[in-house]
Amino acid sequence: MKATAQILKEKGLKVTPQRIAVYNMLLNTTEHPNAETIYKALEPTNPTMSLATVYKTLDYFKQLGLVQELNVGEGSSRYDAVVKCHPHTVCIQCGKVRDLYLEELTEIHKKIAEELDFEVRCEQLILYGICGKCRRENNENS
Amino acid sequence: MKATAQILKEKGLKVTPQRIAVYNMLLNTTEHPNAETIYKALEPTNPTMSLATVYKTLDYFKQLGLVQELNVGEGSSRYDAVVKCHPHTVCIQCGKVRDLYLEELTEIHKKIAEELDFEVRCEQLILYGICGKCRRENNENS
DNA sequence: TATTAAATAAAAATAATTATCATTTAGGGG
DNA sequence: CCCCTAAATGATAATTATTTTTATTTAATA
Numbered sequence: 001m002k003a004t005a006q007i008l009k010e011k012g013l014k015v016t017p018q019r020i021a022v023y024n025m026l027l028n029t030t031e032h033p034n035a036e037t038i039y040k041a042l043e044p045t046n047p048t049m050s051l052a053t054v055y056k057t058l059d060y061f062k063q064l065g066l067v068q069e070l071n072v073g074e075g076s077s078r079y080d081a082v083v084k085c086h087p088h089t090v091c092i093q094c095g096k097v098r099d100l101y102l103e104e105l106t107e108i109h110k111k112i113a114e115e116l117d118f119e120v121r122c123e124q125l126i127l128y129g130i131c132g133k134c135r136r137e138n139n140e141n142s
Numbered sequence: 143m144k145a146t147a148q149i150l151k152e153k154g155l156k157v158t159p160q161r162i163a164v165y166n167m168l169l170n171t172t173e174h175p176n177a178e179t180i181y182k183a184l185e186p187t188n189p190t191m192s193l194a195t196v197y198k199t200l201d202y203f204k205q206l207g208l209v210q211e212l213n214v215g216e217g218s219s220r221y222d223a224v225v226k227c228h229p230h231t232v233c234i235q236c237g238k239v240r241d242l243y244l245e246e247l248t249e250i251h252k253k254i255a256e257e258l259d260f261e262v263r264c265e266q267l268i269l270y271g272i273c274g275k276c277r278r279e280n281n282e283n284s
Numbered sequence: 285t286a287t288t289a290a291a292t293a294a295a296a297a298t299a300a301t302t303a304t305c306a307t308t309t310a311g312g313g314g
Numbered sequence: 315c316c317c318c319t320a321a322a323t324g325a326t327a328a329t330t331a332t333t334t335t336t337a338t339t340t341a342a343t344a
Contacts, residue, residue, distance in 0.1 A: 014309090014311075014320095014321065015310075016310075016311055016322065018323075019322090034299080037298085040179070049324085050301090050324045052301090052323080053322080053323055053324070055302075056302090059302090062163045069215065070149055071215050072213075073211065073213050075331090075332085076301090077301095091260075092263065100258070102254060104250075104254070105250070105254065108247070108250060112244060112246070112247065116242070117255055117276070118233075118271055119269070119272040120269050121270050122269075123267065123268070123269045123270070124200070124267070124269075124270065125254065125263070125265065125268075126266045126267075126269045127258075127260065127262050127264075127265045127266075128262045128263050128266065129262040129263040130260070130263070131259070131260055132259035134224075135261055144297085156290065156291065156342075158290095158291065158340080158341070160291080160292075168305070177332080179330085190293075192292070192293045192294065193332095194295090194333080195291080195292060197333075198333090199291095201333095217330065217331065218329090218330085218332085219332095221333060
């Protein structure tokens with residue numbers, strides 16, 4: 001695996017502890033955290049870090065294709081270090097956002113795109129519903 | 143077509159000029175306006191209308207299934223009087239949001255959902271890209 | 285028509301994000 | 315290795331979208 005500092009350098013970014021911290025945090029989670037959550041997670045180890053820096057860092061990363069922004073209809077944006085377009089599930093009960101990897105879908109959308117007067121750059125599919133865990137808990141309590 | 147007042151009444155809502163205006167405005171557009179845009183559009187005919195009322199009205203409508211909220215990654219939410227889940231295209235150049243009606247997709251998602259430990263309630267597909275109009279304009283200018 | 289609970293407008297409050305700006309720092313050149 | 319400078323940071327103010335509050339108005343029922 002490529003070192004974070006190296007990745008930043010290749011993108012033409014100055015390597016700073018803050019940027020390394022944000023990127024590593026995102027690499028090591030599948031939780032799709034928002035800026036606030038990232039900030040809180042880094043506070044213990046980076047006590048001088050500011051929330052504005054997190055926002056600015058995420059914005060740079062987004063422009064350079066290091067992260068993707070995801071809005072599932074909450075107040076705030078979530079971020080994902082997996083930049084390849086991929087579908088997500090959102091549990092409307094516990095709020096958990098999970099990645100889905102369904103090659104079929106990608107292919108199907110490509111095919112459909114060809115039939116439209118629209119040049120698809122990225123497709124985002126969000127499935128809203130009840131995750132397995134919540135469904136089982138609901139059944140127990142009824 | 144059912145009268146707006148009747149629809150509101152059936153949902154157990156008090157019929158007010160503001161609610162009728164908001165709902166009719168959404169019925170008569172395919173632009174997926176946000177709260178601000180709805181407010182501005184209604185200002186000429188409803189000069190006393192307040193933005194807070196637009197927000198509250200949209201919130202009621204959403205709860206009752208009269209409108210659906212759509213977030214394509216802008217700062218604000220858009221609203222659609224077509225409440226059936228359906229895909230959208232978003233032009234990353236002109237910002238236009240359009241409805242797509244692709245039955246195949248709905249079916250495919252249903253099938254895939256069966257294979258997941260996830261009970262799908264609604265799926266939202268957003269295709270980001272360049273619309274035909276923008277693509278043609280780009281070609282002219284190059 | 286009178287009553288009353290609910291809806292409205294206006295304004296203040298909140299939340300998420302962005303901008304400003306003085307200070308600090310990364311990283312290239314000497 | 316240190317200096318220099320442009321860029322990054324932190325603190326804070328500003329902005330934008332949305333929600334809440336509250337006094338007033340109104341829809342709808344008796």
